[in-house]
Amino acid sequence: MHHGGELRAGLAGLPPVDRRAARQAAGWLLRLNSPRATEADVRACDAWRASKAEHEHAWQRAQRVNARLGLIPAGLGMASLNRPAQASRRAALKTLAALAAAGPLAWAAWRADPFDWTADLRTGVGERRSVALGEGSTLELNTGSAVDIRFDGARRLLRLREGEIAVRAVADAGPSARPFIVRAPQGDIVAHEARFCVRLLRGACGVSVQEGALRLDPARGPSLALAAGMRASLSAGGASEPLAADPHAVDWLRGVLYADAAKLGAFLAELGRYRPGLLRCDPAVAGLRISGAFQLRDTDAVLAALPATLPVAVRYRTPYWVTVGPRAAGA
């Protein structure tokens, strides 16, 4: 349809919802966003979500809307989106050039947390963040990730909205020995003392355990115990069979992307998570194999090094629009 269309189509895959469910989800979102929201509201919303698959679908969409809105700093969003109707005339601006030329680099205006009832943590593309959770547990957020934190008397709850996190959960010292729960759209990951990773990308949720043990409580289907060294995925259909975890699943904690004869297409899709803008792989070279340990700190350097080992060319249309394709004949 337009330039963003294909990109978005690639990330889509949410089931459609009807207007009624959408309206109810909107109502719940407003209720929970209100400063007067109570734990009872949260529970009532959970019950509403659980009562019908369509409700949960609508809720997931609502979360996605929230995440989009949450990215926009207040002044900027209002000024851009609330433009008067007559501004819809042609504005012949060379946007990319103007963007590249605009202003200095500080960035302080991220808007305030849209959820009053949570502490919201977010990382930008290419950013990593380490957070101490107060009771001794720690949380690392990988690139482009967002979580809400809600600890109360009964549980230590992290709501993973998107992206990838590594958790080191310590046993709760309090009398109620609160469980540590990571809540993904597909279900809960429950720990007491464990080191584990959860990855929520394009609607798929993968869990791997480095130490200790977890219990997976999928939104649907039976629970699954997951021991150290194992991984499983959660989907709308339930928890998958456990498999041996990839020992490189936590390499990102050291800023490394590891590939062992990976297909170039998949490798670039992964690398693209750490890089703002578009990184496209021409299907003609997507099947080439690549191996190595790559530094995520400088993705341009990784791209620049590709032609040395593979028959590819890296083309920059802009710094944010890069295509890896076959080398031109005779080049």
Place this chain on the structure above:
Amino acid sequence: MADHAFASGDAVQALYRAHHGWLHNWLRARLGNSFDAADLAHDTFVRVLRHRHELEALREPRAYLATVARRLMLNHHRRRSLEAAYLEALAALPPAQVPPAEQRLILLETLNEIDDMLDGLPPRVRQAFLLAQLEGLSHAEIAARLGVSLRSVHRYVTRGLEQCIMVVS
């Protein structure tokens, strides 16, 4: 099945050969710029290719192409005006609040998505929604600012969210 697809692909090609020049001129006359016209003519045919089953029943190919092109043109204007408003807003920010270069395009893309989601909402609904969701104003503040009842604000914001939830990808 394959024959059908082949025939339809053929139909698109015939359509392209017969009408591309005309469409390009049609768009250029409205956009006043040959590059954008070429882009949108291309997008129009991509669109047609995706919906080629509709070609079977086509009697007025140029009316059809113009309808598709008009829709794309509206979208194009919307994006341009958003980009312009965004750049203006960036320029007006205090230097310390200007997002880093690598964030700016992502932000613009996200703004485009939100703009798409809000497309077609009445101006008041849109404004109430933005004041609530982006500026974080309370419904009472919005009611005062827009001069409408609290109930209306609640309805507007719910309606905006509802539409976003329906169309978000």
